[in-house]
Amino acid sequence: MIEERHPYTVRLIGMLKKATPYLVAKEIQYANNVYVHAPGYADLLIHVMNDLDAVHLCHDDLIQRVAELPRDVVLEKRSEIMALGTKWFLRYRLVAGIVIELLTSSGAWSDAAAFSKSQHDGVEDNTRNKQLRLHLALRMIACAFEAAVEINDGAAIEKLGGDFKSTLAEIEKDNAANEDRRDPLRGLR
Amino acid sequence: MRLTRTEEILSAAYARIEIVEALREVALGGDTTPTRLRTAAENLDNSSGLYGDAPTARAYQALAKLATCVAFLAEWRHAVLSAGVDAQRFLVAAKERAATWIGAFGAEAGFDSLAAVAKQLENLSSVSEAAKIAASLAAIPLPVGLYQAEGPRRRSPRLPDDGGEVPAKSVELSVAFIKFTIDGKPLAETHYVSPGEMHNLDIEVRVSRWPVGATALILEPVTIEHPDSYKMPVFSLPAPPGTGPFQLKQDGRAAITIPTHFNARPYEFKYVARFEPRGSEQPIETIGQRTLMLEGMDLARQPLTGYEHIDRKLIAIRNTLRVTPGMIQSELADALMLAIPLANLAAQSVQDNVFNSPISEDEFQRRVRSFFRQHPMIGAKLEEHPHASRGITDLSFRGIRLELKSEKDSNLTLADCNRFVPQAASYAIGSGKRLALLCVLDGSPKTKPPFPVEDGIGVFPHQSTETPVYVLTILAQGNLAKPSDFSR
Numbered sequence: 049m050i051e052e053r054h055p056y057t058v059r060l061i062g063m064l065k066k067a068t069p070y071l072v073a074k075e076i077q078y079a080n081n082v083y084v085h086a087p088g089y090a091d092l093l094i095h096v097m098n099d100l101d102a103v104h105l106c107h108d109d110l111i112q113r114v115a116e117l118p119r120d121v122v123l124e125k126r127s128e129i130m131a132l133g134t135k136w137f138l139r140y141r142l143v144a145g146i147v148i149e150l151l152t153s154s155g156a157w158s159d160a161a162a163f164s165k166s167q168h169d170g171v172e173d174n175t176r177n178k179q180l181r182l183h184l185a186l187r188m189i190a191c192a193f194e195a196a197v198e199i200n201d202g203a204a205i206e207k208l209g210g211d212f213k214s215t216l217a218e219i220e221k222d223n224a225a226n227e228d229r230r231d232p233l234r235g236l237r
Numbered sequence: 238m239r240l241t242r243t244e245e246i247l248s249a250a251y252a253r254i255e256i257v258e259a260l261r262e263v264a265l266g267g268d269t270t271p272t273r274l275r276t277a278a279e280n281l282d283n284s285s286g287l288y289g290d291a292p293t294a295r296a297y298q299a300l301a302k303l304a305t306c307v308a309f310l311a312e313w314r315h316a317v318l319s320a321g322v323d324a325q326r327f328l329v330a331a332k333e334r335a336a337t338w339i340g341a342f343g344a345e346a347g348f349d350s351l352a353a354v355a356k357q358l359e360n361l362s363s364v365s366e367a368a369k370i371a372a373s374l375a376a377i378p379l380p381v382g383l384y385q386a387e388g389p390r391r392r393s394p395r396l397p398d399d400g401g402e403v404p405a406k407s408v409e410l411s412v413a414f415i416k417f418t419i420d421g422k423p424l425a426e427t428h429y430v431s432p433g434e435m436h437n438l439d440i441e442v443r444v445s446r447w448p449v450g451a452t453a454l455i456l457e458p459v460t461i462e463h464p465d466s467y468k469m470p471v472f473s474l475p476a477p478p479g480t481g482p483f484q485l486k487q488d489g490r491a492a493i494t495i496p497t498h499f500n501a502r503p504y505e506f507k508y509v510a511r512f513e514p515r516g517s518e519q520p521i522e523t524i525g526q527r528t529l530m531l532e533g534m535d536l537a538r539q540p541l542t543g544y545e546h547i548d549r550k551l552i553a554i555r556n557t558l559r560v561t562p563g564m565i566q567s568e569l570a571d572a573l574m575l576a577i578p579l580a581n582l583a584a585q586s587v588q589d590n591v592f593n594s595p596i597s598e599d600e601f602q603r604r605v606r607s608f609f610r611q612h613p614m615i616g617a618k619l620e621e622h623p624h625a626s627r628g629i630t631d632l633s634f635r636g637i638r639l640e641l642k643s644e645k646d647s648n649l650t651l652a653d654c655n656r657f658v659p660q661a662a663s664y665a666i667g668s669g670k671r672l673a674l675l676c677v678l679d680g681s682p683k684t685k686p687p688f689p690v691e692d693g694i695g696v697f698p699h700q701s702t703e704t705p706v707y708v709l710t711i712l713a714q715g716n717l718a719k720p721s722d723f724s725r
Contacts, residue, residue: 119347142384145383145384146383146384148381148383149291149293149380149381149382149383149384152378152379152380152381153292153293153347153380157378160381187381187383190253190254190381191381193254193257194378194379194380194381195378197257197375197376197377197378197379198376198378200376202261205257205258205261206258208254209254209255209257209258212251212254213251213254216251
């Protein structure tokens with residue numbers, strides 16, 4: 049039992065949960081190897097990730113810490129992790145992508161498909177969001193594809209394969225149509 | 238710790254979908270050659286490189302390798318069903334690849350389903366099982382990878398040379414200056430050499446190793462002195478036999494051609510080392526004392542006091558005070574202007590017993606004043622009784638105060654004069670100086686022979702705060718006994 053092997057670490061994590069989150073973020077940043085296998089670490093990380101100051105100050109490191117969570121912990125805390133992805137989706141899109149990677153690598157394909165669909169559907173379908181929705185659609189199709197593979201749904205696999213190709217084609221078409229507008233050196237060449 | 242890149246690369250992983258579709262095609266039992274599956278496997282294997290060290294990369298590689306095995310199975314099935322030549326070779330290839338796969342990926346966490354397929358493939362015996370294996374593989378979901386990741390940075394090991402041996406760390410190349418001797422005497426901090434004469438300058442160095450291809454070690458002086466004012470040797474030490482370290486000696490000749498003034502700083506030379514030819518490895522480290530401070534005063538032609546030992550003592554005092562922190566050089570020059578005649582008077586006192594009886598301090602001052610007035614560089618510039626620090630000083634020259642004392646009863650040594658130092662120091666401080674002079678006449682009756690005059694000359698520091706004040710003290714011995722009395 050890890051509590052027996054690391055009693056002080058477990059107690060320390062309990063104390064850190066009561067501390068100011070952004071200070072804890074720095075502690076995790078420099079000593080994550082100490083905590084990563086201790087019980088309660090995922091709760092502490094999720095607690096810190098829910099704090100605005102902590103994420104603003106240390107988002108790169110905190111996201112990396114979330115990406116390193118063990119598979120069994122991800123399965124156990126999947127709803128909280130998905131909530132994190134939803135919360136920070138607009139400001140830190142990397143969080144949502146990491147959540148998809150975590151869920152699919154932990155075997156939660158149907159959860160990943162549902163999460164990615166909610167992300168896609170949560171973005172209003174207008175011209176401004178078209179590019180974003182196309183990329184979110186790719187994520188959604190990829191997750192749905194793996195979920196279909198899991199249940200061996202041949203029809204869905206065939207359909208989603210086609211959807212993926214058509215979405216890729218649509219992205220290329222969109223890029224070609226807006227090539228000039230999206231050129232960072234527009235007017236300078 | 239991994240580092241996740243933020244650029245999304247999902248669109249590049251289309252080969253994953255392609256491979257599932259190709260596997261399903263094989264599973265459906267088509268007897269065409271599995272070109273699509275083989276191409277999809279290659280594409281997926283190539284795409285896995287985009288993910289760097291992310292877990293997705295490993296999963297895609299594992300799937301691609303197994304899909305290649307299934308492609309061989311499909312070829313085997315096609316060859317068997319179409320009575321092709323030597324169909325078994327495809328099966329052997331598939332089984333061998335499966336065995337290799339198990340060795341490479343079988344033990345990794347998360348690859349249980351893939352490993353199960355690989356084991357099925359390894360134990361395959363019937364053509365009918367090929368479709369089943371393809372279907373099983375097509376039904377295994379994989380992680381969706383979105384980002385590239387970098388693994389922790391590792392220090393790359395030192396690679397051996399072509400010879401296969403790690404090169405030994407080379408011995409540091411250094412030249413250590415061990416000893417300079419001038420006319421057989423070890424070099425002093427400031428060494429006196431009489432100008433216009435040739436002196437022996439011998440050098441001893443230690444070289445850690447001899448560079449390959451070097452023919453000689455050159456030791457040459459660098460200086461900012463005028464080239465016509467000196468002749469310093471350039472030492473050329475030929476390559477010694479054997480392996481290092483080496484201890485090498487060479488003799489040379491040095492001369493100061495132009496004498497320096499008493500108030501001028503000494504000549505300064507620094508010896509540097511290099512190997513010849515120029516292209517050879519050069520010393521990366523030079524150790525030891527290699528700076529020569531040569532005093533070039535011509536005391537024979539321009540003596541200070543007329544007493545050589547006293548001159549040398551005064552030069553030593555000057556050298557010490559010159560490098561004292563906070564010492565103003567003009568102040569030191571003025572003090573020495575007074576000290577030189579005073580030292581001469583002290584020497585006369587011993588030589589001629591000028592003060593042959595105890596005299597009062599006033600009488601001593603009158604005679605010293607008269608002595609200074611005769612000195613052409615002092616003359617009228619000598620002041621008497623200027624006020625300083627609530628007291629009246631005895632004599633003064635350009636603000637340098639001279640305190641005079643006359644002792645009639647007890648014999649004095651230089652150390653005994655220390656009790657007069659605070660008074661002289663307070664006059665110096667009151668006059669805004671850091672240097673004062675003290676001259677003590679020991680007129681007490683003597684029962685012993687006099688001591689050398691230079692032993693009665695010294696500097697006493699007086700320090701009540703962090704800034705010291707120096708009192709240059711001269712003890713004049715008077716009222717001497719007859720030397721013949723010591724023989725009775």
